[in-house]
Amino acid sequence: MNAHQQPTGSAYFIAPETAKAESHTLSVLVANEPGVLARVIGLFSGRGYNIESLTVSETEHEAHLSRITIVTRGTPTVLEQIKAQLERIVPVHRVVDLTVRAHALGQERPIEREVALVKVVGQGDRRAETLRLADAFHAKVVDATVEHFILEITGKSSKIDQFVAIMKPLGLVEVCRTGIAAMNRGPQGM
Amino acid sequence: MTDTNNQTPDNQMPDNQMTGAEIVLKALKDNGVEHIFGYPGGAVLPIYDEIFQQDDIQHILVRHEQGAGHAAEGYARSTGKVGVMLVTSGPGATNAVTPLQDALMDSVPLVCLSGQVPTTLIGSDAFQECDTVGITRPCTKHNWLVKDVNELAGIIHEAFRIAQTGRPGPVVVDIPKDIQFATGTYTPKPEIAQNTSYRPRTQGDINAIQAAVELMASARRPILYTGGGVVNSGPQASRLLRELVELSDFPITSTLMGLGAYPASGKNWLGMLGMHGSYEANMAMHDCDVMVCIGARFDDRITGRLNAFSPNSRKVHIDIDPSSINKNVHVDIPILGDVGSVLEDMVRLWRALPKKPAKAQTEEWWSQINRWRARKSFSYKHSNDVIMPQYALQRLFEATRGHDTYITTEVGQHQMWAAQFIEFEEPNRWMTSGGLGTMGYGLPAAIGVQVAHPDALVIDVAGDASIQMCIQEMSCAIQHNLPVKIFILNNQYMGMVRQWQQLLHGNRLSNSYTEAMPDFVKLAEAYGAVGMYCDDPKELDGKIEEMIAVKRPVIFDCRVANLANCFPMIPSGKAHNEMLLPDEATDEAVANAIDAKGRQLV
Numbered sequence: 110m111n112a113h114q115q116p117t118g119s120a121y122f123i124a125p126e127t128a129k130a131e132s133h134t135l136s137v138l139v140a141n142e143p144g145v146l147a148r149v150i151g152l153f154s155g156r157g158y159n160i161e162s163l164t165v166s167e168t169e170h171e172a173h174l175s176r177i178t179i180v181t182r183g184t185p186t187v188l189e190q191i192k193a194q195l196e197r198i199v200p201v202h203r204v205v206d207l208t209v210r211a212h213a214l215g216q217e218r219p220i221e222r223e224v225a226l227v228k229v230v231g232q233g234d235r236r237a238e239t240l241r242l243a244d245a246f247h248a249k250v251v252d253a254t255v256e257h258f259i260l261e262i263t264g265k266s267s268k269i270d271q272f273v274a275i276m277k278p279l280g281l282v283e284v285c286r287t288g289i290a291a292m293n294r295g296p297q298g299m
Numbered sequence: 300m301t302d303t304n305n306q307t308p309d310n311q312m313p314d315n316q317m318t319g320a321e322i323v324l325k326a327l328k329d330n331g332v333e334h335i336f337g338y339p340g341g342a343v344l345p346i347y348d349e350i351f352q353q354d355d356i357q358h359i360l361v362r363h364e365q366g367a368g369h370a371a372e373g374y375a376r377s378t379g380k381v382g383v384m385l386v387t388s389g390p391g392a393t394n395a396v397t398p399l400q401d402a403l404m405d406s407v408p409l410v411c412l413s414g415q416v417p418t419t420l421i422g423s424d425a426f427q428e429c430d431t432v433g434i435t436r437p438c439t440k441h442n443w444l445v446k447d448v449n450e451l452a453g454i455i456h457e458a459f460r461i462a463q464t465g466r467p468g469p470v471v472v473d474i475p476k477d478i479q480f481a482t483g484t485y486t487p488k489p490e491i492a493q494n495t496s497y498r499p500r501t502q503g504d505i506n507a508i509q510a511a512v513e514l515m516a517s518a519r520r521p522i523l524y525t526g527g528g529v530v531n532s533g534p535q536a537s538r539l540l541r542e543l544v545e546l547s548d549f550p551i552t553s554t555l556m557g558l559g560a561y562p563a564s565g566k567n568w569l570g571m572l573g574m575h576g577s578y579e580a581n582m583a584m585h586d587c588d589v590m591v592c593i594g595a596r597f598d599d600r601i602t603g604r605l606n607a608f609s610p611n612s613r614k615v616h617i618d619i620d621p622s623s624i625n626k627n628v629h630v631d632i633p634i635l636g637d638v639g640s641v642l643e644d645m646v647r648l649w650r651a652l653p654k655k656p657a658k659a660q661t662e663e664w665w666s667q668i669n670r671w672r673a674r675k676s677f678s679y680k681h682s683n684d685v686i687m688p689q690y691a692l693q694r695l696f697e698a699t700r701g702h703d704t705y706i707t708t709e710v711g712q713h714q715m716w717a718a719q720f721i722e723f724e725e726p727n728r729w730m731t732s733g734g735l736g737t738m739g740y741g742l743p744a745a746i747g748v749q750v751a752h753p754d755a756l757v758i759d760v761a762g763d764a765s766i767q768m769c770i771q772e773m774s775c776a777i778q779h780n781l782p783v784k785i786f787i788l789n790n791q792y793m794g795m796v797r798q799w800q801q802l803l804h805g806n807r808l809s810n811s812y813t814e815a816m817p818d819f820v821k822l823a824e825a826y827g828a829v830g831m832y833c834d835d836p837k838e839l840d841g842k843i844e845e846m847i848a849v850k851r852p853v854i855f856d857c858r859v860a861n862l863a864n865c866f867p868m869i870p871s872g873k874a875h876n877e878m879l880l881p882d883e884a885t886d887e888a889v890a891n892a893i894d895a896k897g898r899q900l901v
Contacts (some may be wrong), residue, residue, distance in 0.1 A: 120802060121872045140496055143444070148436060155437050186625065191621035199441040202496040203306060 128184035130160065133208040133298050134219055134291045135192065136299055138175040140200035141167050149177055158183060158191050160268075162223075164288040166241050174202065180221075207291050214295060221291040223273050225269045230257045231280030239279045246272050257282075304869065305612055319344035319448045319479040323412065326455035332383050334750050336367040336373065340387025341427060342414025342655045347477035356614050359750055359779055360674045362389050362771040364632040366743035367400020369769070372407045373730045374745030377705055381408040381463050381534060382747065389427030392473070393434060397737060400438040402469040404734025405556060406531055408462040409469035410455075411435075411809060417477040418446060429471045440468030441497075445475065448483030456488045465499030466620040467531055498617030499619065503636030504643060509590070511615040511632045512648040516656050518589035520664040521549045524572065527556030528594015528618065528638045529734070536560070536639035540593065542646050550668055552580035554595050556733045559723035569668070570677075573601040574869050575715040578666055578676035578878060582601070583868075584609055584876035586667075592616045594638040597627040599735070605876030616669055617641045652838070676867045676880055677719050686836050688713065688788045688859040691761065692720040695786060698843045702756040706747045707731065709741040712794035712865045717760040739768030742785060746772055749781040756784070764813055773826040776852040785854045790861045793814055798864045803871065823854035830864040834858035 110145055139145045146165055153160050162180035181191060188206065195204045206221035209285060227248070229239050232255075243250065248262035266289060273284055293299070317325070327335070336359045352360050364386045373381030385781045393461045394415045402409040416425040432444045443454045451474065458470045515521060523544065529536050529646075537560045544551050544567050552572040561568060568713040570577030581603075584590065590612045595601070595703055602608040608628060616623075616630040617638055624633040626690050634641055679689045692713075702842050706721055707716040707730040714731055718760050723729050730748060732740040741759040743777050759766075766787055776783050796811040820830030829849050833842045833856070846853050866881035 144432060144436065151437055186629075190622065190626055192627075193624070197620065197622055199494070199497045281719070 111227075117258075125283075126183070126184065128186065130182050130184055131188065132180060132182045132209075133181045133188050133206055134221060134289065135181060135195070136207050136291065137195055138202040138206045139175050139177060139181065139198075140202065141173045141175040142200055145175070145200045146177070148200070149179075149195065152194055153179075153197065156194065157185070162288040162289055171258070177291055178287055185249075205299070209292055210293050216294060219291045219293045221265060221289045222263060223266050223269055223287055223289050224263050225263065225273070225284060226251070226258045226287045227262060227273060227276055227281065228257060228283040229260065229280050230274050230282050232256065235279050239276070242272075242275055242279075243248065248272065301380045304856050315485045316482055317485055318345070318349075319445075319451055319474065319480050320349040321472070322448070322451045323455065323479070323483050324349045324356065325431060325485055325486075326452050327383065330456065330459045331380070332356055335372070335383040335385050336370040336750075337385030338362075338367055338387065338391060340362050340389075340414065342388035342416060342476050343385060343391075343412075343474075343479075344414075345476065346385065346412070346414070346474075357750075358385075359746070359775065361743065361746075361775050363450075363769065364394035365739065366396050366746070366769050366772040366775065368395050368411070369401070369411070369732075369740050370412075370747035370750070370772075371409055372398060372402050372405075372740075373744030374509075374751045375747075376405075376530075376730050377409050377727050377748040378751045379727060380458055381410055383410045383412070383807050385412045386414070387427065387862075388416055389526060390429065391427075392429055392431040392471075395471075396434060396438055396493045396733075399435055399469045399471065401735040401737045401740065402731055403438055405732065406467050406527060407469065408467035409464050410458050410467060411439075412455075413471060413473050414479070415444065415473045415475040417657070417806075418475045419477065431471065431811065432734065435471045436535075437471070439471050442471035442473065444473045445478050448478050448481040449486075451483065452486045453489075455598060456486075457492065457494060461497060462483055465497075466528075484806070497663070500635060501640050502635035503617070503634045503641035505644060507632055507634045508641060508718050509521065509648055511634060512645060512652065514589055514613055514615065515547065515591060515649070516550075516633065516652055516654075516875045517547070517661055519588075520583075520586060520588040521591070521661065521666075522569075522583050522587040522589070523551040523591050523593060524553075524584065524595055525551060525557045525593045526595025529553075529557050529560035530594075532594065532638040532646055534726065536594075536637075539563070539639065539642035539646055543642060543649065546646065546649050548667070550583055552576070552584065554601055554733070555718055555731060557595065558718060558729045559726045560625055562724040563722035563725060570673075571718050572598075572866035573598075575719065575865055575867065577618050577719075578867055579671035579673045580726060581869065581875040581878055584670055588610045588613045592618075592630070594618065596620075596623045596668075599627070601628060603868070603869045603877075604872055604874045607667035609875070627872055631694060635652050635669070646749045659680075659802060672879070676878070677726070679863070679881055683836060684858065686834065686839060686857060688716050688790065688863050689720055690836065691786075691788060691839060691859055692716050695758070695760070695843055696721045698840070698847060699738055699756060699758070702847065703752070703754065704728065705730065705745075705752060705757045706760060707741040707744040707748060707757070708760045709762055709768075710736045711750045711762045711765055711796075712790075712798065712863075713760055713762040715795075715865045716788070720882070721760070725819065738762075739767040740765075741776075742783070743771045743772045744768065745783040745785070746776055746779075746781055749776075749783050750779070753781075757782075757787055758784045761787045762794060763786055763787055763791060763816060763819075764793040767817070770822070773823070773828055773852065773854070777827045781852065782850050785817060785852070786846070787854065787856050788859050789816075789819070789856050790859050790863065794863075795865070798809050798868075801864070802868075808827040811847070817852050823852075826852075828852040828854060831855045832858070844891040 252259035375382035572580035823830030
């Protein structure tokens with residue numbers, strides 16, 4: 110669906126979209142069966158929606174349930190449509206827009222965390238500086254030789270962005286990030 | 300062995316133990332299937348072997364898998380039952396893609412069983428292998444690859460449930476050949492479905508319905524805008540719709556897909572709306588103050604320019620699919636539920652209104668509508684020398700009165716003219732490819748309808764270009780003795796393509812003229828059907844009578860005015876009140892239908 114680019118509904122008159130795009134985090138509870146992730150991703154590519162981050166993992170083994178967390182960007186109408194389209198997928202049990210729910214609870218956003226592994230190679234003073242900064246960011250050393258460290262860091266995406274940027278001049282060679290895991294604050298479950 | 304359940308003699312299997320192929324046939328029977336449309340091939344041979352050894356289910360052999368799909372669609376739409384198609388792996392499955400997408404867009408319940416290479420060969424690029432579930436994932440409501448013969452029966456039962464409940468749609472069950480051979484347990488159709496993630500809601504929210512009824516009662520310029528959802532919901536929904544119109548005296552229009560839900564002879568009928576809809580329907584949609592959308596989806600062919608669509612109305616939308624709500628047009632009162640169920644509540648609540656709206660409330664609106672009606676937007680200039688396509692359809696319609704008639708169409712100008720000039724009194728009588736606009740739909744769909752209604756008069760209104768897209772199914776009609784009538788409005792052009800080129804592409808008729816047209820009469824005879832030809836308006840009635848009287852398949856080559864165009868028309872990107880009317884559609888007006896800004900984009 111590219112209606113956000115074509116409010117006239119005609120290829121002969123394309124008018125620019127005026128509504129503002131927002132970033133939202135969706136939690137999708139799905140039956141853990143073959144192809145379910147492909148259905149979700151195919152929906153996004155097929156209808157022209159964005160995926161900024163995607164994580165998926167089995168969360169309830171007994172009930173065969175997996176939880177997919179998607180960060181997507183769109184106008185409020187498009188976001189509403191994404192939720193409705195996801196709910197049409199047969200093995201999808203529930204879709205919750207965590208950002209909408211956070212707003213309803215009077216918060217700016219849900220709790221969103223990411224894990225990253227960062228490999229830094231260097232010698233001498235740079236190693237000491239790497240460890241100092243890792244300490245400041247509460248990153249853990251999970252592997253090391255005299256030449257390198259692998260650091261594990263958890264936090265908001267912005268914190269990880271910042272940490273990775275700082276590590277660049279100190280000999281950053283590799284980064285792996287999990288994408289966002291998210292949940293609403295408060296005692297209520299999804 | 301102490302297990303008492305296994306005390307059957309060695310040479311006899313327990314009743315519920317059978318091969319995958321036997322499970323397929325038993326599951327089909329248990330789901331009430333009487334006809335399947337298909338084409339054999341390597342990966343479905345075990346199933347075809349079972350078909351050979353039974354008489355309960357009749358197999359209709361098509362000539363191309365696309366034909367099987369459209370035939371199953373025609374069968375489903377004319378009966379309200381699920382259509383079933385059976386295809387082989389690889390090319391069989393890829394040929395099924397077009398009808399699957401067609402059924403998805405028009406919400407037709409369709410179960411497609413496809414063969415697959417043996418599980419051990421999947422992923423090896425085996426002969427006639429393709430990723431059927433991958434390819435059909437976006438063009439089905441749901442699909443399955445069966446990996447265990449013990450799950451086969453359960454999956455087929457679930458396939459039927461998903462295809463026909465909620466918003467109906469196509470499903471695919473992909474069955475590897477080794478699963479068809481393997482022996483497993485047949486599980487009967489469950490009373491209550493196991494799947495918990497798919498539970499469509501049919502009952503509408505009563506508060507929303509109450510709010511809608513109150514809004515309707517307050518309307519001065521109301522309109523009912525109905526669609527295929529009314530037909531899909533079943534005959535009861537059409538009956539309730541008629542009751543609602545009777546009670547409220549609201550004007551009513553319908554999309555292409557919903558024709559017949561309200562009778563064309565009804566006094567509140569405004570005709571079809573949309574790009575080639577009637578002037579009165581489109582003007583009423585634009586100027587109304589309360590719009591009640593019942594089982595339609597605000598498609599772009601209906602709305603015209605979205606930001607000018609019915610600017611001053613409050614809108615009610617009844618739909619079973621939550622994703623249809625607010626997709627293209629924002630509505631004030633959404634009602635999620637099955638049209639039949641919601642209309643039942645709506646009629647009841649309307650009857651219970653403490654104060655019914657006075658007749659005077661909508662009097663002015665009706666007189667405005669009657670002024671629009673007087674514009675006679677479907678009119679055309681009759682000719683005594685050449686057959687006008689509109690005239691041909693009027694005569695065809697007159698000749699079918701009193702018959703048990705079903706009409707299918709291909710896609711293009713003839714389809715729009717058929718929608719304008721053939722009147723439908725009942726639902727399930729009109730089969731056309733609306734959402735996908737599939738040329739080649741009409742003939743196989745007519746075959747499917749004729750299979751379901753062997754004694755009915757089934758006519759495929761066709762164009763000379765469209766009919767050639769699935770013409771091979773003539774052979775199927777002959778083989779199965781299905782006397783479908785193919786009425787070709789032959790203008791030797793892809794008329795709708797040409798019309799757009801005239802309107803929007805500077806009259807450069809790029810590839811829209813069909814040279815080397817076959818001789819349709821000889822073609823009919825080559826297939827063993829009856830060929831007819833007419834190019835004289837004076838002979839038309841007699842020839843049509845002759846066509847209807849023949850109890851064999853007929854191809855009727857009706858030569859019509861070559862350059863006639865389909866009006867009225869809302870040009871692309873225009874609003875409902877900017878229609879191009881037939882008497883205004885001079886060459887100059889046609890050339891200037893799109894302004895300078897639009898032409899720059901052409």
